[in-house]
Amino acid sequence: MGRILCVWWDAWALRRPDMPSTEASFAVAKGKVIAINELAREAGLFRGMQRRAAESLVPNAHVIEHDPVGDARRFEPLVQLIEEVVPRVEIVEPGLIFVPITGAINYYGGEQQVVDLLVNSLEQAFGDGARFGVADQPFAARCAAALATEQPIIVRDDAKFLASRDLSVLPNPDVVDTFRWLGIDTLGDLAALPRAAVASRFGNIGLEAHRLASGDTQTVSPRIIPEDLVVNKTFEAPLLFVQQVEFVARELASELMAGLRAAGVAPRVIVIQVESAAGSLRERTWRSTDPLSQVAIGERVGWQMRTWLESKKGVGSGIVSLKLAPLELSGEGRQLGFLEDTAAVQQAEQAFTRLQSVVGPDNVVTARRQGGRTPAEQVRWQPWGEEDAELERVAIAPWPGRTPGPAPSLVPPTPVPLAVEWDRGMPSRVRLRSQWVEVLNWAGPWRRVGRWWKEEEAVDEYQIVTSAGAILCHVREGGSTFMAALYD
Amino acid sequence: MLTTPFGDVLDRRVLDDIIGDTALRVPKPVNILSLEPGRVVGLVGDTGTGLTRLGMHMLAEASQQAPVAMVDLNGWINPLAAWEVGIAPERLVMVREVNQDQWADVMGVLLRGVPAVYAEVPPRTSAQVLRRIASSARKLKTSVVLRSPNELPSGVAHLMISSQGVVWTGTEAGYGYLGVRDLLVGANGRGVGGRNQALEVEDDGTDTLRVVGRVGASSS
Numbered sequence: 001m002g003r004i005l006c007v008w009w010d011a012w013a014l015r016r017p018d019m020p021s022t023e024a025s026f027a028v029a030k031g032k033v034i035a036i037n038e039l040a041r042e043a044g045l046f047r048g049m050q051r052r053a054a055e056s057l058v059p060n061a062h063v064i065e066h067d068p069v070g071d072a073r074r075f076e077p078l079v080q081l082i083e084e085v086v087p088r089v090e091i092v093e094p095g096l097i098f099v100p101i102t103g104a105i106n107y108y109g110g111e112q113q114v115v116d117l118l119v120n121s122l123e124q125a126f127g128d129g130a131r132f133g134v135a136d137q138p139f140a141a142r143c144a145a146a147l148a149t150e151q152p153i154i155v156r157d158d159a160k161f162l163a164s165r166d167l168s169v170l171p172n173p174d175v176v177d178t179f180r181w182l183g184i185d186t187l188g189d190l191a192a193l194p195r196a197a198v199a200s201r202f203g204n205i206g207l208e209a210h211r212l213a214s215g216d217t218q219t220v221s222p223r224i225i226p227e228d229l230v231v232n233k234t235f236e237a238p239l240l241f242v243q244q245v246e247f248v249a250r251e252l253a254s255e256l257m258a259g260l261r262a263a264g265v266a267p268r269v270i271v272i273q274v275e276s277a278a279g280s281l282r283e284r285t286w287r288s289t290d291p292l293s294q295v296a297i298g299e300r301v302g303w304q305m306r307t308w309l310e311s312k313k314g315v316g317s318g319i320v321s322l323k324l325a326p327l328e329l330s331g332e333g334r335q336l337g338f339l340e341d342t343a344a345v346q347q348a349e350q351a352f353t354r355l356q357s358v359v360g361p362d363n364v365v366t367a368r369r370q371g372g373r374t375p376a377e378q379v380r381w382q383p384w385g386e387e388d389a390e391l392e393r394v395a396i397a398p399w400p401g402r403t404p405g406p407a408p409s410l411v412p413p414t415p416v417p418l419a420v421e422w423d424r425g426m427p428s429r430v431r432l433r434s435q436w437v438e439v440l441n442w443a444g445p446w447r448r449v450g451r452w453w454k455e456e457e458a459v460d461e462y463q464i465v466t467s468a469g470a471i472l473c474h475v476r477e478g479g480s481t482f483m484a485a486l487y488d
Numbered sequence: 489m490l491t492t493p494f495g496d497v498l499d500r501r502v503l504d505d506i507i508g509d510t511a512l513r514v515p516k517p518v519n520i521l522s523l524e525p526g527r528v529v530g531l532v533g534d535t536g537t538g539l540t541r542l543g544m545h546m547l548a549e550a551s552q553q554a555p556v557a558m559v560d561l562n563g564w565i566n567p568l569a570a571w572e573v574g575i576a577p578e579r580l581v582m583v584r585e586v587n588q589d590q591w592a593d594v595m596g597v598l599l600r601g602v603p604a605v606y607a608e609v610p611p612r613t614s615a616q617v618l619r620r621i622a623s624s625a626r627k628l629k630t631s632v633v634l635r636s637p638n639e640l641p642s643g644v645a646h647l648m649i650s651s652q653g654v655v656w657t658g659t660e661a662g663y664g665y666l667g668v669r670d671l672l673v674g675a676n677g678r679g680v681g682g683r684n685q686a687l688e689v690e691d692d693g694t695d696t697l698r699v700v701g702r703v704g705a706s707s708s
Contacts, residue, residue, distance in 0.1 A: 344554030344603055351601020352555075352581055358593050363584045367567040368577065375566055384581050405658065405666035406693030407568035409540040426662070433534070443659040443666065463666045465656045469536025470666055485566070487656075487666065488540040 003111060005099040005118065006133045006141035007082065011035035012095025013064070013071055015129070024058045029066035030390040048173075068094070072303035076311050079284070081125055085118055090269065090287040098138050098287060115152050135161065138287075139212045143169050158215030163188030170212060171289045175205050187213035230325045231256045238277040238318025245305040247357065248322060250385055253298035254353040256324050258346050266291030267326030272304050274322050276315035282308055285327075294349070295387055297324070352384050361385075371395045373402045373448060375411045375472070375485050401448060403461065408472055408485035415474055415482035420464075432468050441465040445475065520649060520675055520687065520699060521545050523604055523631035527679065528622045530640040531633060533651030538671040541569055542649070542689065543606045543633045545697055548574035550604035550631060555579045557598050559586055559607035574695035586610075592617050599624045604631040615641035647679025652686070668692045 009015060013027035013035040024040035026033050028051045036045045043058045055063065071094035082089050082099060090098045104114045115134060122130050132152035133144025140158040143165055147153055155161040165187045167176045184190050190198075190213040199207040231252055239245050260266055268291055273283040286292075286300045301324065308315045355364045364384045371393035372378040382389045419431035427439045443463040450456030459474040461484070472485035523529065523546050531539040547556045547570070556579060558565055563584040571577050581602075586594050588610045598605045599621070609618070618634070622644045625632045634640060640648065652674055658667025671689040676682075690698040 347601045348555040348557075348581075348603075351597050352557075354597050354601070355583055355594060358597065359583060359586055359590055363586070365582050365584060366578070366580065367582070369568070369571065375568055379567055406669075406691075407566060407572050409544065409566055409569040410535070410564040411566040412562075412564050432536070441656070441659040442662060443664050444662065463659060465659055465666070466536075467653070468534060469538070469654055470656050470669075471536075486536055486564075487669070488535050488538060 002100055002102040002136065003105060004135060004138050004141040005086075005101045005115060006135075006138065006145040007097045007099065007118070007122070008131045008133070008142070008145040009095040009129055010131065011037055012075065012093075013066055015095075016064075016070075016074070019064075020062055023060070023062045025062040025064070026054060026058075027064050027066050028054075030388070034066055068299070069303055069306055071095070073307050073310060076307045078122065078126060080311075081121055082118060085121060086114070088285065090285040092287050092289075096142075098141065101134070111154065115154070119152060137215050140215055159191065162213060162215050163191065170209050172205055172209065175202060175209050178202070179209075191215075229256070229259050229329075230323060231259065232321065232323035234321045235319065238320050239305075240309070240318045242306050242309065245309060245319065246302045247361065249301035249305060250298040250356070250361075251353050252322060252324055253294050253301060254350055254385075256297060256326060257294040258350060260326060260329070261346050265326075265329040266293070267297075267329055268292065269327035270297055270300065271325040271327060272301055272322075273325070274305065274308060274315055274319045277317040277320050278315075280315065282315060295385055298385065299387070349385075356384070369395050371397050371399055373399055375403060375408055376413075378402075401446065403472065403485075404443075405463065406487070409488045410486040412483065412485075415484045418471070418473060418481050418483040420473065420475075420481045427462060427464055427473070430464060430466055430471065430473075432466065437466040437468050439464055439466055520647065520679070521549075521697060523547070523550060523633070524646075525603070525629040525631055526626045527646040528625055528632045528634060528644055529679070530645035530648040530677075531635045531651075532637070532639055532648060533673075534637060537651035537654050538669055538689070538691065539635060539649070539651055539673075540565065541573065541691065542671065542673075542697075543635055544570045544573045544575060545695075546631075546633050547580075547604050547606050548695065551575045551579045554603050555581055556604045557581050557583060557602045557606070559591070559594060559598070559605065560584045561586055561591075561608045561610060565608075572693065572695065588612060592621070595621050596624065599628050599630045599632070602630065604633075606633040606635065609634050609636040609640075611637070615644075618644045645677055645679075647675060648677045650674045650676075 014025050014037050019025055024043050025037045026040045026045055027035040031051050033045060033047055033049050033051060033054050036047060040058060040061055045054050045057060055061070075094035079089060079091065079097065082097065086099050086101055086104045088100060092098065101111070101114050105111050108114045108117060111134065115132060119132060131145045131148040133141045133148055133155065134152060135141040135144055135155035136158045140155055140162055143162065144153040144155050163186065167179055167185060167187065167190065169187070170176050179190060190210060193210070195207070195210050198210045233248065233252055239248060269285060269287045270292060271283060271285050273281065275281050284304050286304070288296065305319065309319070352364055361383045365381050366384050368380045368388065368391070370378060370380045370391040377393065380389060380391055420427050421429040427442050429436045429438055442465060445460035445462050447458065447460055449458045457476050459476050462473040462475065464471045464473050470487040471483055474482045474484045476482070529546065531543050533539050550556050556575065558580065560582050565582060567577070567580060567582070570580055583594055591610050591613065595605070595607060618641055621632070634645065650673060651671065653672040655670040656666055658664050669691045671691060673687050673689060674684060675687055676684045685701060688700050
């Protein structure tokens with residue numbers, strides 16, 4: 001049985017040199033609070049609450065946007081320090097590390113000695129704030145670290161330790177609510193249920209929760225990596241720039257996932273290995289509680305390589321080779337839709353990755369519907385392959401005054417000047433492709449008052465029908481007219 | 489021998505004289521909206537005539553199985569319209585602001601990776617490039633819709649649809665709003681049996697189109 005040390009820094013996203021220590025502070029990502037300091041907690045904030053609710057509760061709080069790259073960069077020196085004591089660590093996210101210490105226990109002469117050595121090293125170099133938990137399994141070690149204060153908590157019996165923990169420590173909040181509704185409040189209650197019955201009723205999610213509650217999770221230990229699933233790439237000219245590195249990370253993640261998908265698996269752990277132009281090798285392991293997706297792998301590889309490129313002990317001479325090895329393969333590969341063609345989806349994803357090198361990552365895009373009145377406002381663009389960006393406006397609100405009728409097929413990024421002739425306040429002719437075209441009919445005007453606080457002008461909106469097609473026309477305060485959309 | 493439902497015998501020659509040859513030839517139902525693997529459909533006509541939305545309708549079926557791509561030269565294509573006609577939002581990828589030099593490369597990559605592609609054709613694209621793309625599409629069994637303001641060279645498109653006019657209803661001197669669009673198109677090429685056909689496409693803004701032949705307008 002291996003032993004795992006979990007080192008956890010609460011609210012790592014807020015551990016920045018520019019953060020005020022005397023104000024309530026919180027970090028947000030995608031409209032939700034992801035990290036809070038002690039003052040914010042005392043004011044009633046909690047992780048997962050909506051940003052607006054948090055801001056209304058503590059209007060003077062210092063708010064920062066989540067910066068995963070910056071977090072990873074600031075975390076790197078701590079990882080390097082731990083690696084000086086124990087050679088292999090697994091990063092879950094900046095601020096949370098698992099360290100398999102079984103080998104180190106033999107080397108340093110005992111579990112307590114290893115833990116003390118790490119605690120003292122980290123405190124001397126970076127001050128206090130880290131919490132330590134030791135257990136047989138990562139989940140129990142994580143729960144122990146969450147409970148620890150100044151002294152590490154060392155768990156001897158995972159199942160016994162977990163039995164009294166509240167269900168809220170489970171990673172999936174949806175299943176927690178269902179279990180509570182059924183009268184199950186602690187991990188011990190859940191572990192006492194027959195596993196087959198839980199799996200039958202709740203499927204993979206329930207099975208995973210039962211495994212965690214029983215202290216029966218994966219071990220953090222070296223495994224044999226199937227060689228045919230490892231991907232690597234060498235570069236004739238060393239990669240020196242962050243943009244190059246991020247692009248390569250996405251491309252290699254796509255290649256890795258193509259092989260894994262074909263095998264119907266997804267990794268929970270990914271090992272990133274690079275070789276620098278100076279000949280040095282660097283390796284880092286990233287772990288996740290859920291099977292990693294292509295996007296998640298690309299992000300982690302990008303963060304890690306960026307951190308190495310920018311760190312003094314990194315690969316400043318540039319990267320000449322990159323290797324990705326998947327570990328702890330889970331059968332819970334990506335679930336495709338009923339009609340979805342696996343091979344076609346995989347081929348398409350590879351094509352989009354290649355296209356990003358031809359036209360640039362920002363020009364290969366997907367879109368999501370969001371709230372808004374004009375057709376342009378109702379679309380949220382984002383580069384293909386990136387995690388969903390936060391919506392700017394709520395889609396489910398009624399949005400009175402929204403442009404009526406079928407959606408126009410063409411919407412210019414900014415409205416295009418349009419010449420319109422008026423006859424007693426009614427549109428009579430429109431200039432299209434250097435020709436005047438008669439207006440056959442029109443609807444409107446609908447007055448739209450702009451957001452004055454953003455210096456938007458009020459406009460009158462018309463749908464104008466000509467023999468050459470229909471146009472969505474905006475007339476601004478001074479009488480200037482613009483084509484806002486075209487019904488092609 | 490032709491007989492009426494009432495048992496009267498009709499002389500075929502007399503019948504031809506009365507109603508003419510073309511009227512008897514009822515056009516076969518034409519499915520211009522279904523893309524076939526390896527076939528190129530050309531949509532030719534000025535902007536504003538409804539062909540972009542028609543092209544989106546063609547992609548909708550393919551998007552149920554795998555991601556589809558739209559090559560948008562100027563960044564104007566609106567995904568709201570694409571979702572409205574039934575393209576699955578999570579399976580629509582746009583390649584935007586593609587210049588003339590990149591276009592052939594972009595198409596080359598898409599033809600190899602995506603089962604259905606809608607692409608705006610840059611104005612000065614050579615016939616050679618278009619023929620090469622059509623040939624690759626055939627070889628790779630990729631469905632392609634090419635939207636061009638100008639005629640496509642011969643041998644490129646399996647089915648060519650050209651706009652002949654558009655009629656909107658729903659607006660009335662300031663009242664109402666855009667509702668139903670009747671798109672008048674001509675179809676030719678092997679996709680319609682090598683015969684020119686005149687069609688009317690009624691689009692009420694949903695994911696359903698009604699395509700009918702324009703009686704008396706077809707010519708052999």
